[in-house]
Amino acid sequence: MFRFMAIAFMAAMQAIPQDLYEAATIDGASSWKRFWHITLPNLRYIILVMVVLHVTFTLNNFDFVYLSTGGGPGRRDRSVGNLHL
Numbered sequence: 001m002f003r004f005m006a007i008a009f010m011a012a013m014q015a016i017p018q019d020l021y022e023a024a025t026i027d028g029a030s031s032w033k034r035f036w037h038i039t040l041p042n043l044r045y046i047i048l049v050m051v052v053l054h055v056t057f058t059l060n061n062f063d064f065v066y067l068s069t070g071g072g073p074g075r076r077d078r079s080v081g082n083l084h085l
Contacts, residue, residue, distance in 0.1 A: 001057060005050050012046040013039070 016039065024034045 001054070005054075008046055008050060009043070012043055016042045 020038045021034055024038060029037070
């Protein structure tokens with residue numbers, strides 16, 4: 001999953017026009033401002049897609065974890081204070 005995300009982010013970053021960075025540099029923008037105002041807004045859709053895919057893949061494994069552990073370590077998820085349900 002990490003490799004896929006890295007390739008997707010690399011492709012998205014290469015698709016950002018260099019003219020935007022050059023114009024920002026000429027206008028005196030610092031590297032932080034270039035990142036905040038150019039890079040991040042241009043990556044918002046790929047970030048959204050990666051978050052949705054990551055959540056989907058994580059929830060895909062929920063059944064295995066739940067069946068393996070019974071919902072938590074021991075039976076702590078079923079107890080309330082000193083009362084064990």
